[in-house]
Amino acid sequence: MSIAPGTAELVRRANLARTLVAVHRDGPLSRAALTADLGLNRSTIGALTAELTRLGLVTETAGAAEGRIGRPSPVITAHADVVAVAVNPEVDAVTVAAVGLDRSVRARRRVPSTGLIAPDELALLVAATVREWRGSELAAASVVGIGVAVPGLVHPAAGRVVHAPHLRWTDAPLADLVGTATGIATTVGNDASYGAHAEYLFGAARGETDVVYLNGGASGIGGGLVVGDVLVGGARGLAGEFGHNPAVFEDAADRRSGERAALEDEVSRHRLVAALGLPAADDDELRSALGASVNPAALEEVHRQRRVLASAVAGAVNVLDPAVVVLGGFLATLVEIDPDGFGAAVARQTIAGSAPLVRSAELGDDRLLVGAAETAFARLLDDPVATMSAVGSTSSTRPDRL
Structure with missing residues (x-):
């Protein structure tokens, strides 16, 4: 976050991020549960969830009665229409999926291949897939990022595949290729590391x-x-x-x-x-x-x-x-x-x-895709306001329109 430390705005933005992370990773959660988990008062939680709702990141529904006196605490759920596109190129196929902020898999496609796909070909395949989905499954969605899970050695900060021997990729600027083809911020990482991260956060570990x-x-x-x-x-x-x-x-x-x-x-x-x-x-x-x-x-x-x-x-x-x-x-x-x-x-x-x-x-067959999506969501989870502002500035209609 590029906010001067010690300001009220920094605290507010940090608490927005904490709230969104909690709902994304543990939700749906009631306002009462968020109040207890985050150590904030009810009015602060109410203001934070209202802001996240305004940003289109969560939905708020009436909670179920639990036999207690008083109105049930509203339930906050991460919005399924905020998605990250996850990609896993392999020697026999390329799998592409759209993963919602609520961790639902909104769309999924496995494209078998008879030969090894090149990095620039992968970028065009991802762009064509997202373009098609924008007219169908993701017509109402906002795509906030793309994560690519590569079976090989990756330099994540540079978005570069250093060496993927089975795909025969060397020194491939994959994040730049996919980002340019789609117009969407792209991250790249090792597929097994993504799988480990996903199972640690959401699965067997x-x-x-x-x-x-x-x-x-x-x-x-x-x-x-x-x-x-x-x-x-x-x-x-x-x-x-x-x-x-x-x-x-x-x-x-x-x-x-x-x-x-x-x-x-x-x-x-x-x-x-x-x-x-x-x-x-x-x-x-x-x-x-x-x-x-x-x-x-x-x-x-x-x-x-x-x-x-x-x-x-x-x-x-x-x-x-x-x-x-x-x-x-x-x-x-x-x-x-x-x-x-x-x-x-x-x-x-x-x-x-x-x-x-x-x-x-x-997480079964979704493990690598969920891990790749989680990395693509990282900017959003770190600073929801700045990320949604940046996404919104890329288009006068829908931010992720290709």
Whole structure:
């Protein structure tokens, strides 16, 4: 916020941000709950929610009677028509979604690809998708930002993809490309870090202070770390890249790649799809196919990958001592076949002889998109007034019209 410190306006703007964050992350909330949670008086909360309503960021409805004397406290809900567009390019498809400030997925599209998409092609695809949605699903919406979740090394502050090996992108100014094509402020980050952030805020790791997150996608295995309530990026943004660690085997017979194989060489969605005899599959299709398969070779591949993954998780537990390990993408599918058995395999290889909670990502296929959207919402959540003013100044009709 560019307000002189110590002024009443700074305090008001800060309290607006606190109120919006609370409703976005915990809502819907009653005015009474906001009063208690934020430590502000009722009249201040009333003024703040009225301002957020005027800005079009929340809605206010009558609360339900709870058997107490007096009028029910109004309920404040983040507005579904304030949206961020989330994008996840992968080697086999590009997924685009519109995520509301209330965390609802307003629109979603998966565009399969037969070849690798280039950064400038991705920018044009996103622009065309948003333009189409503005005439249909998002006709009444305000788009406040775009977040792109990339499977690779990213410099978030510069909006630049340093290296995404599976997409074959190097030094790509992706935020500039997408922002120019759409006219919408764009952020770019690592997909697994976005997934970790989303699960920490809204999913399987909510309320935990120390978390290991592993994400399995078409490009391989990435990860994210939360240590002491802080999302850890590392000196170069590479923290949590478990997929590049050497694979470890309890049984040497489980090795399928060379002596220097990485975890993602051995635990691979591509290997699972091939074992099932499928030409391609997204996570839902893979889950369904594995559940229905009676092919001994496919089932053995599943159990082999579970054993290798358990060793990798145990190694992470021994180093980081998390309270919970969250697995997303096809890794969750592997574990869900027998969660107790997987937990026992991890515990057998940990120092303490016990394992932390191992959970599947609660946000499912939306985890990376919700994380990307959360980053796109960051400016708005930090300063609602300045952001909505900036968004409104870009168009005389609708701020995000292309």
